[in-house]
Amino acid sequence: MNDHIITILSDLGTRDTSLAVMKAALMNYTKGAPIVDISHNIVANDLQQAAYIMSTACSYFPAGSIHVLCVSVFAGDAPCILLAERDGHYFIAPDNGILPLTFGIETGNTQLCFACKKPDQFREWVNNAGQVIESVMNGNTAQFPVYTILIVPRLLQPIVLPDAIDCNILHIDRYENVVLNIKRKQFEDAVMNRLFRIKVMRHKDITTISNNYNEVPEGAPLARFNDAGYLEIASNHGSAKALLGLKEDASVYKTIKIFLAPR
Secondary structure, X not given: OOOOOEEEEEOOOOOOOHHHHHHHHHOOOOOOOOEEEEEOOOOOOOHHHHHHHHHHHHHHOOOOOEEEEEOOOOOOOOOEEEEEEEOXXXXXXXXXXXHHHHHOOOOOEXXXXXXXXXXXOHHHHHHHHHHHHHHHHOOOOOOOOXXXXXXXXXXXXXXXXXXXXXXXXXXXXXXXXEEEEEEHHHHHHXXXXXXXXXXXXXXXXEOOOOOOXXXXXXXXXXXXXXXXXXXXXXXXXXXXXXXXXXXXXXXXXOEEEEEEOOO
């Protein structure tokens, strides 16, 4: 019985055949193992958003799962396919910074599996990824040499000022809730029991942290810490994105300011 689950996270979207072609190619290597879609709506080439989605999703899968991170795969002149193992999970990804962004500098055991000869050929990347999946499922990964990741960006961190915290948007979900790049401890350390406010349109400012959406009237804004521990600006049956005045094409790197009372 196959005990592996294959997941795919990508920026391919669903408007053309790229995703279907990828799945069809991978099925040649997966021996009937289930393929689970994490998301394919990552903003094109947005590694920080992809890292957030992967880091919040992978822990729900059992050890032995194989996660394919197909985001911005053609970064650099000679795209690589890496295999990283962490906490019993396997991650197949380019050397474009997504693994350090997902797990921090200490990524885990990392091996170089392929250096693509034709970086403009998506089919080559997918088939190589399929061969890596097959090697993991067969327990035959010792053939791949140990590799030191070359591209090591750091997650954007909130900037704490005397009277404000500047946060970046990590993700806007399908309900148009807005996730910021600040976790509970970072928030509490910066606020230090001071009053705070987050400005929204056509409503009173957000000045408290809620535990759930129903603590405010329908259509009203709120702030809460989501299951991943990040601060989320939401609305009870409404759109936080609209209340924050974010445009349809708003970059996830846009800054949201949390104003702080004087110490």
